[in-house]
Each structure stands twice: as structure tokens, then as C-alpha cells.
Amino acid sequence: MLSQSLFEGRRVRLDRFDADKDATVVARWTHDLDWLQRIEARKVARPLAAARVREHWASLEKSDSTFLFAVRLNSDGRLVGQAAIGEVYWMHRSATIRLGIATPADRRQGFGGEALALLVRYAFDELNLHRLTAWTQEYNPQAARFLERAGFVPEVRQRQALQRNGRRWDVIVLGLLREEWERARSGPGEAEP
Amino acid sequence: MTPQLLHGRLVRLAAPDPERDSAEMAGWSRDSEMLRLMDDDPARPWSPSRLQERMSEEPKLDHFWFMVRRLDDDRLIGEAGLGGISWLHGEAWLYISLGDRACWGKGYGTDAVRVLLRYAFEELNLARVSLGVYDYNPRAVRVYEKVGFVHEGRLRESVQRDGKHHDEIVMGVLRQDWERMVVS
Numbered sequence: 001m002l003s004q005s006l007f008e009g010r011r012v013r014l015d016r017f018d019a020d021k022d023a024t025v026v027a028r029w030t031h032d033l034d035w036l037q038r039i040e041a042r043k044v045a046r047p048l049a050a051a052r053v054r055e056h057w058a059s060l061e062k063s064d065s066t067f068l069f070a071v072r073l074n075s076d077g078r079l080v081g082q083a084a085i086g087e088v089y090w091m092h093r094s095a096t097i098r099l100g101i102a103t104p105a106d107r108r109q110g111f112g113g114e115a116l117a118l119l120v121r122y123a124f125d126e127l128n129l130h131r132l133t134a135w136t137q138e139y140n141p142q143a144a145r146f147l148e149r150a151g152f153v154p155e156v157r158q159r160q161a162l163q164r165n166g167r168r169w170d171v172i173v174l175g176l177l178r179e180e181w182e183r184a185r186s187g188p189g190e191a192e193p
Numbered sequence: 194m195t196p197q198l199l200h201g202r203l204v205r206l207a208a209p210d211p212e213r214d215s216a217e218m219a220g221w222s223r224d225s226e227m228l229r230l231m232d233d234d235p236a237r238p239w240s241p242s243r244l245q246e247r248m249s250e251e252p253k254l255d256h257f258w259f260m261v262r263r264l265d266d267d268r269l270i271g272e273a274g275l276g277g278i279s280w281l282h283g284e285a286w287l288y289i290s291l292g293d294r295a296c297w298g299k300g301y302g303t304d305a306v307r308v309l310l311r312y313a314f315e316e317l318n319l320a321r322v323s324l325g326v327y328d329y330n331p332r333a334v335r336v337y338e339k340v341g342f343v344h345e346g347r348l349r350e351s352v353q354r355d356g357k358h359h360d361e362i363v364m365g366v367l368r369q370d371w372e373r374m375v376v377s
Contacts, residue, residue, distance in 0.1 A: 156346030
């Protein structure tokens with residue numbers, strides 16, 4: 001039997017971005033330095049106009065190596081974050097994942113965990129990948145803990161690989177293999193997202 | 194100041210020369226083992242004309258690509274470079290590949306990596322140099338250890354070869370690691 005829906009969780013869903021309604025919201029997120037330093041750690045934090053956000057989405061729609069999703073609440077459809085599978089390397093069946101809940105008020109409520117479970121299932125069940133990688137930063141230790149709770153294994157600690165706020169920080173890379181995810185899924189008491 | 198920034202004891206780093214180097218490089222690209230040691234792209238032979246195009250491209254500031262030439266007879270033996278440079282964070286990814294198999298195991302690679310590191314730290318003023326190397330390439334791992342790279346972990350099963358999964362070992366050198374090495 002096939003899964004009924006890859007995109008629907010209990011309280012959140014993975015959805016497409018709506019160029020008309022969502023671009024101003026996401027443009028507002030990009031004016032939050034803290035958000036940018038978490039979601040795009042290697043890039044220069046740079047606020048974007050809504051038009052630029054739309055262009056970016058349009059370019060990704062044609063991509064077969066990046067899959068970008070809006071994270072929305074089922075209750076009222078409100079946009080709370082974004083989730084992406086990027087750098088899909090079909091030859092080696094690997095990819096990088098990235099996920100963020102944008103505003104602090106929406107964090108710590110399990111939305112991120114649900115969205116991550118959907119994203120990971122999409123990567124393994126739909127894209128048939130073998131391995132997922134997540135890059136996190138020492139200045140955002142919650143991210144690594146969050147990923148570890150979902151089964152990701154810390155694999156690499158790149159010493160002092162980033163410079164932020166006048167000092168250097170390590171990059172912590174975590175990985176999840178398909179068989180680890182399958183084992184956890186079929187394990188006792190494990191509920192489907 | 195270092196008199197010859199791009200010269201080591203055995204080799205020098207030189208600009209890619211489309212007319213002079215492309216035929217030799219195209220020949221090496223038929224060596225699939227060499228290609229699989231270098232990166233995780235699909236191994237495929239390159240034509241001299243395609244290589245000439247690549248060599249003629251305007252150099253970009255986030256990637257420095259060099260030819261490795263022997264100092265004694267100026268023979269081309271491989272390529273090396275610093276890619277994915279993040280000026281924001283002062284970091285680059287190092288790579289090297291000696292296409293000329295007769296030059297393996299004789300210290301040319303080690304020398305070239307040392308020159309690249311000096312270029313990264315003394316010319317580009319980077320804070321850190323990273324690299325990835327596959328677990329089926331222990332010879333390269335030893336070279337990187339010798340010049341001061343530290344093991345920082347492994348991306349498990351990130352490469353698939355001949356039906357088997359392999360790890361990518363991630364290594365790094367900090368400016369201070371390197372300065373300590375140079376003094377001692």
C-alpha cells in the first residue's frame with residue numbers, strides 16, 4: 001500500500017509557496033538576522049524584497065536538485081516556516097536538508113518535528129535517497145539537538161569554520177541513513193507522523 | 194616575505210594553459226580510478242576542446258585552479274586548487290589530483306598541498322582550509338595528515354562505488370595549526 005499523503009501531518013503540512021500571498025511574509029523573515037544566520041549560515045545575511053523572493057521560488061520550481069516546501073498549519077493554513085531538500089545528488093542518492101520555523105512564538109510546539117518527519121519521509125520514500133545531511137552551527141545548538149531527537153547522528157565537527165559576531169564557531173554536520181530511519185519507523189511504539 | 198609563493202621544493206603551481214595543457218589533461222581523464230579518487234562526480238572522459246574552454250574561462254574569485262608542474266623539467270603532472278571559497282568566513286576547500294601516475298608516491302603531492310596551504314594562508318588570508326577525501330583513498334589521507342590536516346569526522350555512506358557505500362572523511366587545518374607546523 002502506498003502512503004495516503006506524503007504532505008499531510010497531524011498539525012502541519014508541506015505545501016508550495018504562494019507567490020502572491022507568501023512572498024511578503026518570507027521577505028519579512030529575511031529582515032531577521034537571527035533567522036538568516038540559522039537558515040543560511042554560510043551566506044551573507046541579506047534582506048530580500050518580496051520580488052526577489054518570488055524570483056528565487058520561480059527558479060527553484062524548475063530544479064530537480066532542490067525541493068522547497070512551505071510549512072503551514074492545518075488549522076488555519078498559516079505559513080510558519082520552510083523546509084527544503086537540496087543538493088540532491090542522484091548518483092550517490094544523497095541530499096542536504098534544511099528546515100526552520102520562522103518566529104520564536106511558533107517554536108517549541110512540535111511544528112518543526114512534524115515538518116521534519118514529513119520532509120525525511122519525502123526524501124526516503126519519494127526521492128528514494130540513501131542518506132541525508134544537515135549542517136548546523138555551534139551558535140545554534142538547539143538545531144543539532146532537534147535533529148538528534150529525530151535520529152540524525154553527529155558525524156563531523158568542522159572546527160572554527162564560521163565567523164559570526166566577531167568570533168569563530170564550529171560547524172556540526174549530522175547524517176541520517178535510510179536503514180536507520182527504516183529501523184526507527186518499524187520499531188516498537190513508534191507512531192507515524 | 195616568501196620570495197616564490199607558488200614554488201615548493203619539487204613542484205610549482207601554474208596557471209592552466211589551454212594550448213599547452215589540455216591534451217595531457219584529456220589523456221588523464223580516461224583514467225577512471227584517478228577520477229574516482231579526485232571527486233564524486235560521474236567519471237567521464239573529457240575532450241581537449243572542452244578542457245580548453247574550461248581553462249579559458251575568466252577566473253572567479255571563489256575558485257583558484259592551478260596546474261602542478263615539476264620544478265626540474267617543468268613537466269605537467271596534475272592539478273590542484275582551492276574551491277568553494279567563502280570570503281565571509283575565510284574558508285576554502287582544497288583538492289589535488291596527480292594525473293601522471295609515474296609521479297605517485299614520490300612526494301610531489303605532499304609538496305603541492307604544502308604550497309597550496311601557504312597560498313591559502315599567506316596570500317588569500319584565509320582562516321581555515323577544509324577537504325573531503327573518500328575512505329578508499331588512504332594514500333591521500335596520509336598525505337593530508339602529514340601536512341597538518343586534522344580528522345574532523347566522516348560523512349557516512351555518502352558515496353557509492355561499484356555497489357558499495359563509502360564514507361567521505363572530512364579534514365581541516367586552521368591558520369594556527371598551520372603556523373605552528375611552519376615554525377616547528
